[in-house]
Amino acid sequence: MKTENLPISIRSEFAQSFETGRIEIQSWDQKERMWRALKAAGLTFCLAIASIFLPLAHFVLVPGFLGATFFVFNFILKRESLLTGGSGSCPCCHFPLQFARGPNRFPISDICPKCRKAFEAELLNS
Numbered sequence: 001m002k003t004e005n006l007p008i009s010i011r012s013e014f015a016q017s018f019e020t021g022r023i024e025i026q027s028w029d030q031k032e033r034m035w036r037a038l039k040a041a042g043l044t045f046c047l048a049i050a051s052i053f054l055p056l057a058h059f060v061l062v063p064g065f066l067g068a069t070f071f072v073f074n075f076i077l078k079r080e081s082l083l084t085g086g087s088g089s090c091p092c093c094h095f096p097l098q099f100a101r102g103p104n105r106f107p108i109s110d111i112c113p114k115c116r117k118a119f120e121a122e123l124l125n126s
């Protein structure tokens, strides 16, 4: 697992200048992704086995957890990196912004919670 703390620029069409911030990105190599996917799929498979013993609910839970096993395995295996958080400030009102955990896709478009103006955050070329 590798964690990087990268600089970003935060721009808005309503502001003349831009602000900078930092963003944290976690990434995994092929072997780590496979291990994570196997762990998560193993957990949902164990839940499917445990739900066999629940009367009536097992008609829904067992096929549901078995389907989830396949979905979770593929989802985690394909995810190479994850945005784990970050911070910056609004280019319009300089209000401190926090970036939530989510997919590693840029630009990040959001709205400032204070001035309600749209902004976009992009990775700065270092």
Ligand SMILES: [Zn+2]
Pocket: 090, 091, 092, 093, 094, 095, 112, 113, 114, 115, 116, 117
């Ligand atoms: Zn603002």
